[in-house]
Amino acid sequence: MLNFIKNFRNDEDGAVTVDFVVLTAAIVLLGLAVGSAIGGAARDLGNNIASNIASVTVAP
Template identity: 60%
Template sequence: MKLFKFAKNFARDEDGAVTVDWVVLTAAIVGLGIAVISTVAGGVNGLGKTISSDLGKVTTSYKGFDENGTVVK
């Protein structure tokens, strides 16, 4: 009789189904994240290279401070 009671309780238990739902939702979120990253990666790399190149072209005329604490140009 204990076996039948165990089988009946096991059939009614929904904890496993909830776990499967969370696993599926988590996998979908991870999949969407990977899709977004692969979609924007090229644009972000190009923008980073452009910014790096433009910053490399910038020259500054800052030479420091004199004895009075004013900026020497």
């Protein structure tokens, strides 16, 4: 039983996978936070651009 516990403690298989999953989740959450932070401002800017384009008259 002690050998099993020692081998289990020293076994590092899968550690990279766990790190990758944690880092990927952190990156996704950071992207969502940034997207939600600038989403409203980007929408407002798009609406301003659309209204400016719509108000321009083109000479024939």
